[in-house]
Amino acid sequence: MERPDPSGDNLYRLLMGPAAVTPDKPAVVEADADGVLHEMSYRRLEGLAQEYAAVLDGLGLDVGDRVVIEADTSAAAVALLLACSLLGLPFVTVSPQTPDTRLLSIVRSVEPALHARAEGLARRERVEAQGSARFGPGGLVVERPPARRVRRRRSVLATDTAYIVFTSGSTGRPKGVVMSHRAIVTFLRAMLQDALAGSGDRVASTSPLQFDFALFGIGVALSSGATLVPVRREDLSSPRRMIGFLRDAGVTQVHGVPSLWRPVLRHDADLLKELERLRSVVFAGEEFPVPELRRLQEMLPGARIVNGYGATESMAASFTDVPRPLPAGQERLSIGHAHAGAEMTLVDERGGVVTRPGLTGEIYLRSPALFTGYWNDPEATAAVLVDDPVDPRHGHKVLRTGDLARLGPEGELSFVGRCDFQVQIHGNRVELGEIEGTLTRLPGVTAAAAALVPRAGDHVLMAAVVLDGPTAELDAGAALAFCARELPAYMVPRSVRAVAELPLTENGKVDRALLTQKLASPRGTSDVRHATNA
Numbered sequence: 001m002e003r004p005d006p007s008g009d010n011l012y013r014l015l016m017g018p019a020a021v022t023p024d025k026p027a028v029v030e031a032d033a034d035g036v037l038h039e040m041s042y043r044r045l046e047g048l049a050q051e052y053a054a055v056l057d058g059l060g061l062d063v064g065d066r067v068v069i070e071a072d073t074s075a076a077a078v079a080l081l082l083a084c085s086l087l088g089l090p091f092v093t094v095s096p097q098t099p100d101t102r103l104l105s106i107v108r109s110v111e112p113a114l115h116a117r118a119e120g121l122a123r124r125e126r127v128e129a130q131g132s133a134r135f136g137p138g139g140l141v142v143e144r145p146p147a148r149r150v151r152r153r154r155s156v157l158a159t160d161t162a163y164i165v166f167t168s169g170s171t172g173r174p175k176g177v178v179m180s181h182r183a184i185v186t187f188l189r190a191m192l193q194d195a196l197a198g199s200g201d202r203v204a205s206t207s208p209l210q211f212d213f214a215l216f217g218i219g220v221a222l223s224s225g226a227t228l229v230p231v232r233r234e235d236l237s238s239p240r241r242m243i244g245f246l247r248d249a250g251v252t253q254v255h256g257v258p259s260l261w262r263p264v265l266r267h268d269a270d271l272l273k274e275l276e277r278l279r280s281v282v283f284a285g286e287e288f289p290v291p292e293l294r295r296l297q298e299m300l301p302g303a304r305i306v307n308g309y310g311a312t313e314s315m316a317a318s319f320t321d322v323p324r325p326l327p328a329g330q331e332r333l334s335i336g337h338a339h340a341g342a343e344m345t346l347v348d349e350r351g352g353v354v355t356r357p358g359l360t361g362e363i364y365l366r367s368p369a370l371f372t373g374y375w376n377d378p379e380a381t382a383a384v385l386v387d388d389p390v391d392p393r394h395g396h397k398v399l400r401t402g403d404l405a406r407l408g409p410e411g412e413l414s415f416v417g418r419c420d421f422q423v424q425i426h427g428n429r430v431e432l433g434e435i436e437g438t439l440t441r442l443p444g445v446t447a448a449a450a451a452l453v454p455r456a457g458d459h460v461l462m463a464a465v466v467l468d469g470p471t472a473e474l475d476a477g478a479a480l481a482f483c484a485r486e487l488p489a490y491m492v493p494r495s496v497r498a499v500a501e502l503p504l505t506e507n508g509k510v511d512r513a514l515l516t517q518k519l520a521s522p523r524g525t526s527d528v529r530h531a532t533n534a
């Protein structure tokens with residue numbers, strides 16, 4: 001049977017639009033193993049995607065068959081996900097750092113037809129997908145072909161799955177988020193409407209490819225006709241390397257989680273002045289500790305800083321400029337209004353829509369760019385794709401985010417925390433973010449994280465803070481006294497420790513499970529000071 005072609009919105013078509021208009025413009029600028037920069041034009045990227053598509057087509061797969069792509073972000077990885085999109089083969093991105101056990105559980109779950117790994121990555125003996133292949137600038141080489149399918153489909157529809165991204169677990173147990181071509185294309189068109197990036201931008205992407213923040217960077221850069229600049233992991237390993245790379249690659253927009261900036265702010269903030277071409281920083285994934293954000297603004301006086309809020313289930317929900325300067329005393333950041341074409345509504349505990357400014361509720365997202373469902377998990381899907389609280393009679397589903405926000409006077413929202421970061425302490429409801437916000441108001445503290453730690457059959461609150469320089473010391477007694485003045489007694493942590501770095505997940509978010517473990521151990525790791533108020 002003929003190869004199925006897209007009929008309707010398709011990620012390939014959107015991202016390769018510029019290939020017809022500006023074929024010679026660099027689509028991707030990346031460093032090779034020696035750190036030398038290379039450009040790949042839109043024309044060449046399209047050519048590579050077409051070459052890959054021809055090889056994939058030769059395997060006789062059907063629309064909907066999954067392809068696991070194991071790679072860092074690179075021109076070749078982008079070409080492969082474009083080729084998959086063209087043929088209606090949902091891609092599932094994983095990183096070279098993904099542990100075998102996790103990759104194995106993903107492979108068992110999605111049963112991919114093919115596991116394609118970037119050239120240079122070792123085979124994973126334990127991880128057996130039906131077919132295996134490797135790919136690079138020279139082509140896609142099939143090592144073991146999957147069994148040929150009977151093609152049941154004639155065309156790739158907008159409702160077909162573009163990709164499946166597994167969440168990392170900061171929002172509960174990892175789930176495979178299924179996104180359709182229509183959802184991702186609708187989302188990226190909204191980014192074009194809001195002009196997040198322009199064709200003159202060089203967009204640095206710093207997240208691992210398994211995190212949809214990387215797909216966001218690829219999508220925003222290519223749909224705008226801009227240039228994508230993947231930053232290699234080794235170039236993120238030190239502030240000097242990172243800043244040197246961003247400078248040499250002429251980057252104008254950087255995408256990354258807040259923790260991306262922590263080492264440079266802490267060790268060598270002056271380096272940031274070298275980023276003369278930088279016009280915007282987009283952060284997402286978690287809250288940006290306010291003291292670090294102020295410092296970043298100070299060191300990058302010419303750059304907009306944009307707070308991207310949202311979840312994999314809709315790629316993102318809102319993009320809000322951080323006010324410059326940030327008003328004194330501000331602890332919580334605005335997540336503003338939803339992006340073009342979407343709307344966020346707050347819902348209180350009784351299911352009513354919050355309309356009074358100052359009140360808090362759970363964010364429900366109404367958007368034509370919502371995910372299709374969790375892979376093979378109708379129950380989990382039904383728990384978050386729910387009736388519209390404004391008027392359920394339409395039968396239309398909205399996303400229940402699990403995030404709390406406060407309503408502002410103009411209908412804008414301020415992020416408060418995840419519903420599951422609310423903990424109960426002896427009958428009192430405690431918002432961990434409030435404790436963290438209080439700690440970051442202490443002079444010298446730039447970031448903080450609190451956790452409920454098991455202790456002698458009970459649970460106690462403990463906190464870790466990051467200080468503004470490697471040699472700074474924490475007066476833990478004074479910190480606890482400050483908390484005691486600012487917070488109700490049941491919210492005062494039992495202890496506070498200074499740590500060199502908050503533990504991070506593979507995606508660079510605070511790893512709350514690991515933090516809890518570290519705080520539970522009497523010595524923790526890398527403590528410089530430790531005091532208790534018990």
Ligand code: ADP
Binds near residue numbers: 168401
């Ligand atoms: P996981 O972390 O499990 O891999 P996601 O990356 O989809 O899954 O996490 C989405 C969650 O991250 C949101 O529901 C929210 O709690 C948090 N988040 C994302 N962006 C922001 C932001 N700008 N400010 C605060 N929290 C954010």
